[in-house]
Amino acid sequence: MSDAVARLREALGERVRTDEATRATHRADSWVLAELHAFQGHPAPLPLAVVEPRDTADVARTLRLCRELDLPVVPYGGGSGVCGAIEPGAGAVVLSTRRLEGLVRLDPFDLTASFRAGTLGIDAERRVREAGLTIGHWPQSVELSTVGGWVATRASGQLSTGYGNIEDLLLALEAVLPDGRVLRTRETPRAAAGPDLRALLLGSEGTLGVVTEVTFSLRPLPEASRGQAFHFAGLGEGLEALRRVLRAGWRPPVARLYDPRESRRGFRELCPRGRALLLLLHEGPTAAVELERGAVSDLCRAAGGEDADPRSVDVWLERRNHVPAWRSFLEQGTIVDTIEVAATWSRIGRVYEDVVRSLAEVPGLLSASAHASHSYRSGTNLYFSFAVRPEDPGGLAAAYAECWRRTLAATLAAGGGIAHHHGIGRVRRAWLADELGEGGLAALRAVKRALDPGGLLNPGNLLPDEG
């Protein structure tokens, strides 16, 4: 046992775990490249130890001690991130939030609920549903990800077009800063009291602190919920319909537009070949749902949409959190991944065309497709999926990198942003300077140095190496 582990154990007792099984399950998040390396016999190294704090004071103690010992610390929630934000390395301590679990406070009058950060999303949602309420945040990872992870990654849910993203649902948070100080933002509906400090943690991906408690502003469960679906000649026509819907002020919680490839793949029996498919879910008071449904239907038809089988919405609702296992693709010599980007309406069509065209040039590309799943007044996201099978399985990593490179380069060239809701992690950090600009990256580095001068919180993640 190393001296460092002995010191940790002295302070935190059996909350410090060093058994191989625990360390093995914390050596990486759900990044397909980590999976590939493991598949090829080179898994990420085991971290030094996994600390499982039981309360905020434990988290503070861990961070202070790691600072004293000059040990890297990597906060770990559900481990469901897909961008390589977690790859601690052999010398690092993983700080798992799994024992920071459960409801702290539910206030149905104020529509607020506070959960400890390690609470699984689905458990938090189930708990507030018992009171007839909903968080309204449905990332595909809802059964795997934690509420603290939602904050740390700036997550989006499948109902975001109506209910907003995590920053819109978050009322307050508690976090431990790298020096062990506790930041607790005030539980007020809104403040103009200096810069909003919640923003330091939202999207920090474990580099600026450890989220320990999350307070949501909830909604009552909707009185009514109704779906509808439309076909469009292509993705572009569907995007134009979506734009008009958002522009008119309608905010259906779900508005998902699949390109012809994905429409075919996901809804073969319900969607004619070669057409794009738009799925909509309207929620709220019954009369408001009917009004929105009619108005959106009129807008879609006027934009060239044709009524599609509304059962496609049910098909989606059933399958929406199904993710194919990456391993099975790797066993076939294929690597697959998803890349979400965003752009304003006038740019998003070009992002789509250019990315798909550029990916088609990658040797061994099997498919490249996209859907839009989070829309705003001024634009939308695109969620690309690709699969590539290089001639030589030894070229999987290179083919994967090439697909990412082409997707982000084409997105940036078309004026888009490189990350809508999965975050930066390791897979995108080389492009962070392009995304933020030189001034933005300098500001972020300054903030990082100010809060974490030793660079001990999740080093190697989010920020590109200097120089």
Next chain:
Amino acid sequence: MSDAVARLREALGERVRTDEATRATHRADSWVLAELHAFQGHPAPLPLAVVEPRDTADVARTLRLCRELDLPVVPYGGGSGVCGAIEPGAGAVVLSTRRLEGLVRLDPFDLTASFRAGTLGIDAERRVREAGLTIGHWPQSVELSTVGGWVATRASGQLSTGYGNIEDLLLALEAVLPDGRVLRTRETPRAAAGPDLRALLLGSEGTLGVVTEVTFSLRPLPEASRGQAFHFAGLGEGLEALRRVLRAGWRPPVARLYDPRESRRGFRELCPRGRALLLLLHEGPTAAVELERGAVSDLCRAAGGEDADPRSVDVWLERRNHVPAWRSFLEQGTIVDTIEVAATWSRIGRVYEDVVRSLAEVPGLLSASAHASHSYRSGTNLYFSFAVRPEDPGGLAAAYAECWRRTLAATLAAGGGIAHHHGIGRVRRAWLADELGEGGLAALRAVKRALDPGGLLNPGNLLPDEG
């Protein structure tokens, strides 16, 4: 001419103004305490010079030079702030954005508009209206304040309950950081690419950089706009109605609830003595407006509301930006001010009762009243107004400080937040530690030191003195 001014002039020519008239109009913002000091014959000192950059490069040049010369710099927009954020002092340079004026880009397809930071709010709104669009941000200062000031102060507008606050309307910004670097955030509808850097500037009150360009996500002008009004027995009953309206998911752009004193003062001929008055404005597609109007009406009646004269909405719309001149009160030996705070629904009633009760104990208090004007699912704000006439006019400043102290102390004791949308400035900075907590204040100080190590941007504002 001082050496420093000579150096500034060398670099920036006639953009550096040192005439007394210009310096005199930039020595303070619209804080009533500054007005009182001037009235008593002790106006704030004239700043060293007023620099009026013509472009972003000028702003960067000014900040770099001031850093080199170790000169404090105070960014100045419309000067309409009411919290004392601007009081440069004799040794400081004022950086006025008045020449950074006008539209940069309007994109009706994307619903985006970029303005240079010194553009007056009303001019920006008028410009987008020519294209049938609206920013939807209506602070009472809209004819005086600038779009850059809106960002720097984290402003709210009168239609915020439906359209959101400045952080919800802001798509992107450009700012110059204290070291002269330019931060330009990407024009995407949403990103998960590290912490949102817009948040560093929103609410920074001139302490972390100078906003130079603001891009809004616009809305089309609404098809319909319709008001209605209700009486309630008291403010508490009206708050309960408001809570039910927001909880049900309705978002009327305007929802203003006046306590009996303010109802009487503002709507004497339309509101029975002793009743609270709720004004509502519904906007959007005609059918949606009618639906919301009916549903909200039902909720208000069920909560004990009685129909009030809808002309009260028109009265408010006409007079809404009228602010009485502070000077005329001072001439009568009276000082008046407003203090906006916020709290969750379960706490806001106690905030109201305790603040009003505590203010009543101040010797010479003439009135204390409040209205709620910005509501959310989980709570609302209160906008207190007070007037106090101490026996001896020499006691005006002390009486004023006592009113502030009591209002913020009672708000904090009831679990509220000390600033909803006016900001911190000098008037609230002694309470910033209470608002943010020790950890929050430490984090903000660390960010400030990181970006502005010399503490040259707007010193004495926002952050309390150390130690």
